[in-house]
Amino acid sequence: MLGVTHDDVTRTDSAGRTALHYAAAADSDGRTIQLLLQQGSEPTRLDDAGYSALHLAAASGHRAGLDLLLDTRGARAVVGAVGDRCLRPAPLHLAAFHGHLANLINLMAMMDNVSLRDDQGRTALHLAAGRGNLSCVLCLLEQKADIDTCDDRGRSPLHAAVAAGHKDCARALLRQLLARLQLPPLESSELRQLLAESKTVKMCPELDEVVNKKDGTGRTPLMLAVENGSAELVLLLLVHGARPGLADAEGRTALFRAAASGAEESVDALLSCTDCDPLARDVLGKTAVHLAAAAGHVLVLGSLLQAVGRGRVDDLLDEQGCTPLHWACYNGHEACAELLLQYSESRTLRGCPFSPLHAAVYQGSEPCLVLLVAHSRAVAVRLAQRAARSDALNVTDSQLQTYVCRPIHGTLLPVAVSRAAPAVFNSAGVRMYADGP
Template identity: 30%
Template sequence: MMAVSEVNLDDYSVYSHLSDEELVQIAVERSLCEKLHEDPLPSTVPFEPIGLDPDWRRPDPLRHRAYDPSSRPPPLDLPCVHQCVKPPNSLSQFLYEAPRSQLSPLQSLIINGDAAALMALVRQSFGGLMEPDNEGWIALHEASFYGQLQCLAILIKAYPDSVNRCTLKSQTALLLAAGRGNVSCVDFLLKNGASPNIFNKERETPLFAACENPSEDIVALLLRSGAQVNRCSLQGTSALHEACRHGQLKLCRLLLEAGGDLRIKNIYGIQSFFIAAQHGHTDIIKLLAGEGADINEQAGDGASPLFEACKNGHVCGVNALLILKADANLSMKSGLLPLHVAIQKKHSRIVSLLIPVTSRVRIQHSGISPLHIAAENNSDDIMELLIKSGFDVNSKLSEDRSKMYKDRRSTPLYFSVYNGNLQATKMLLEAGADPNLDVFNALLIAVQLGRMDMAVLLLKYGANVNAQISPQLSWFPAALLLKIESLPMFKLLLDNGCDAQPCFNCPYGQKSHPALSPALRPIEEMRHSREAPPPSCLHFCEAVSSSSFCLAAGPIISLLLDYVSHVCLCSRLLEVLESRSDWVDIRLKALPPHPLMQLCRLEIRRLVGVQRLKLICTLPLPTRLICFLNHNTTPHSPEVPLF
C-alpha cells in the first residue's frame, strides 16, 4: 500500500489508477495525519458556524447562473468539539440530534472534508448518510457540491448504487459537481457509473451546467463519457447556447466537434449565433458563421442578431456582422430597424456604421424616422449626425404611431420642444424644420411651458402665433389662453402678430352675462386638458374674470388695448375693471377717440402682415420709429427681444 506522504493528493491524476479501496484508505490516512497535526484528540466533529445561509450552498436551477464556480465557498474555519466521554455510539447519537445551527453536523463534517470522521460513520453503518434532508440531498450530494473528493470516494465505495440518486429537484451528484466546476469529482463520478445524461426538473444536464458555468475540462470529460450534446432545457436552451452566452470559444469548438447543432432554437426562437451576437462575442460570431450559421435568422419577435448587437452597444460585434453582410434592413415585428434601436440606446458609433447600409425606404415604411427617436431621447450629437446625413427634418410619424401619444405629435421638432431642448430645437429649425406641421402647434407647447427663449426661437422661424387647438377651446388665440397670467409672454405673442381683436368679441356685449358653467372653472383645467373638450368655447371675458387671474386682469386688458383700435368692453370686462379703483384709467383707455399714432401703427403692422413683422427692424427707418412700430418703448429690453 502506498503511503500518504508519497502521493500528491492535490493532483487527482497521480492516483487515478488506484482502486476504490486504495483511494478510501488514502483518504482515511490523510485525514488522520491532518488531525494529528491539528488536534491531539481524534475523531472530532465540527460545529457549523452561526449565520451561514443554507440556500447559499444550494443554488436554485430555476435561476440562471445556478452553478457559479466563483461562488465555491472557501475552506471553513470551524471550531471543533472535543471527544465525548459517552460510549462510542454517542457520535451517532450526536449526529441524530436536531441541530440548532442552520447546517447539520454531518453537513459541516463534509464541508470540512473530514474523511476520518466520515469513515468512522461508514464503519458504524450510520444510516444518516443515506437519509435525505428536506430538499432530498444526501451526503453524496454534499460531497459533490463542495468538491470533497475524499468524502465522495468513501461514500461511493460504501454506497455504489447511490451514484445516480437525485434530489427533489432531480439533481444528481454529477450535475452538482459539474455546475460547481469540481473537475476531479466529475471524473471520479463518471468512472464510477454516473450517467452524464440525467437531467434535473428544468431538463438541464451536467453538460448544460458545465457550459452555464464554463469549465473546459468538465465539458471534455462529459463529452468523452457520452453526454448528449444537443439535449435542451425546458427553455429550449442547449449547451451551445450557454457556451455562446459566456463567450467560451474553446467550449464552442468542443461542442461543434461533438456534433452540436447550430440551428437549435429556444422557446423564443433564438439560435446560438443570435446569442453570440447579443453578447458581442466577435470570435464566436466568426466561428459560427464559418460553420454555416444563418447570420440573419430572426427571433420570435423579429429581432435579428444585428439588431441585438446594436441594442447592446457591441461596436466590434456590429462591425463583424456587417462585414459578414448581415442585413441592416430586417425589422422587428414592431417595425423598428437596427438603426432605430442604436439611436434609442444612444450608441453613436454604431449609428455611424448603420447609416450607410440602412434603406431610407425601409425607414419610411417603419412609420418613424431616426430623427424622432433622437429628438425624443435628447440625443443631440446623434441628431446632428442624422441631419448631416440628409434625413428629412420634417418627416412625420405614421398615423398609428402618432396615435400612441395623447397630443398626436408627429414631427421631431415637437419632441424637442416638448422636452425643452433648446439646442435640438435650434438645430432642427436651422435645418429647415417647419414649426407648423403638428396638430398641436409646437409654439403652444413652448408657451404652455413658459419657455420665452423657445417661443422666441419658434417665432423667428415662422411659428403660427394665432394657431388654435383642435378641438377649439377658446374664441381668442390659444397661445393667449395657455399663458394668460404671464405679461412678458403675452407681450411677446402680441408683438409678433397675435390677434388681440377676438379678445374683445363678446356675444353678450353690454347685456348681463350668464353665470360661468362649472365646466369652465377653474380655467387651469381648460388650459391643460387636451382630451375632454369643454361643452362650449371660452370667451376672453370668461377667462380673465376667473378667480385665478382677477389680480392680473387689469394689466392684461390694458396691454391688449395697445394692439386694437376701436373696441367696446363688454359688461363683464367692465365689471372686472370696476372691482379696483386703480384700474379706472384702463376703462378710460378703452373709450374713443384713440390716439392717431396708435391707429397708424396698427394699420402699418396690418399692411406688413404677420409673417413679415420680424422684418420691420430691417427697414431704413430711424431706430426710434422702428421701436415704436414694434411696441418697444425701451429698445433692447431683455423681456421683448428684437429680431
C-alpha cells in the first residue's frame, strides 16, 4: 500500500465511516481488513450511527474478517463483553439476528453475559427466535442464555418466536425450559392427541411465568399464536400449560382472536380446555360469539354455540344493547343469522330498539330480512298452536310486527330512525376487529 498514510486509512466519509468499515462489510476472506489494520486503521472507531467495523463484520457474516478484528485491542469493549445492556445492538445481536452461527460462537467466547440486552431490551435470543434462526437459538440455549428475560415491550424470546410463527424455535425454547426446571418432556409429538387425553406438562410457577407471561399490552404467547394463524403453535402452547382464560388489556382472550379470524382449529382446541369461557366479555361487552357472527365465520360460530348451549345466546347483549344476531344481520351474514335463530328460544328479538330487522333493512341485506320475517312468522304460528287457536295458520300482521321488533315511534321499519343511529355500530362495533383485536 505505497503512498497510503495513517491519515488515509483513518479518514471518514460523510457517514463517519472509514475504509475499514466498508472492508468489514464486504471482505469475505479478511485480506483487505488485514492490510488496513497493518496500516493503522482503527477497528473500534464508531460511525455516525454508532457502529464499528466489528459490528459490520458480525452482521455480514464474514468470519475471517471478524476473527481478525476480535484480536485487536479494545475489541472486548466494542462487542459489549461487560455489563448487561448497551446503547445499540452489539455485534452479538447482529450475528444472532442475521443467523451467522460461526460469528455468534466467536463473539460468545469473548463475552461474560450472552444475555446482553440492546437498546430495546432485546437479547440475542430474542432476535434469533424472532427471525427463526434455529441454529443460533440452540447455540444460545447451550450457553445458558436467559429464556425469561423480557424486552422493553414486555416480551420474552417465546413471545418473539410465536409472534413470528417460528414453530421450531418455540419448541426448542419450551424443551429447554422444561429441562432447566427438571420437568419431564412430552411423551409424544402428537399435540392434538396429547391435548385430547389431557396429557399436558405438569405446571409449576416457573413454567407458568414464561408460558403465560403477558407483554405490555397484556398479550400472552397463546394470543400471539392465534393472531398469526398457527394452530400448531396454539396446540404446542396449550399442552405446555398455556391458559386460554387470560385476557389482554381490552378484556379479550385468545378465543376472541380465533373467533374474529375464523381459525376453526384454534377455536376447537381452545374450547376443549376447561379454562376457556366462550361467554367471556371484553371491555365493550362483546363475546367471541359476537365476533364470529359479525365476521361471518359460520363454522366457528357453530362451535361456539354448541359450547354455549341453546337459549343462552338470547341474552348476550354488548354495551350497545346488541346481540350477535344484530351483528350478523348488520353485516349481511345470512348463514350466521340462521344459525343464531336455531339456537334462540326467545319469543322476541332482544336488545336495543334498533333491532336485527332494522340492521338488515338499513344495510340492504335482503336475505337476512327474509330470514327474520320467515322465522318470526313460524314463531307466531307455534305460539298460536300452543294456544289452540283455530286461526293458527292465519297469522296477522300485528302479531308478526310484535315479534319481529319493538316499534320505534310506532313504525315497524326504521323510517323514523335518525340516519345517524347506526353510527354507534361503526364507532365501536365489529369494524374495529377487521384489522385484528
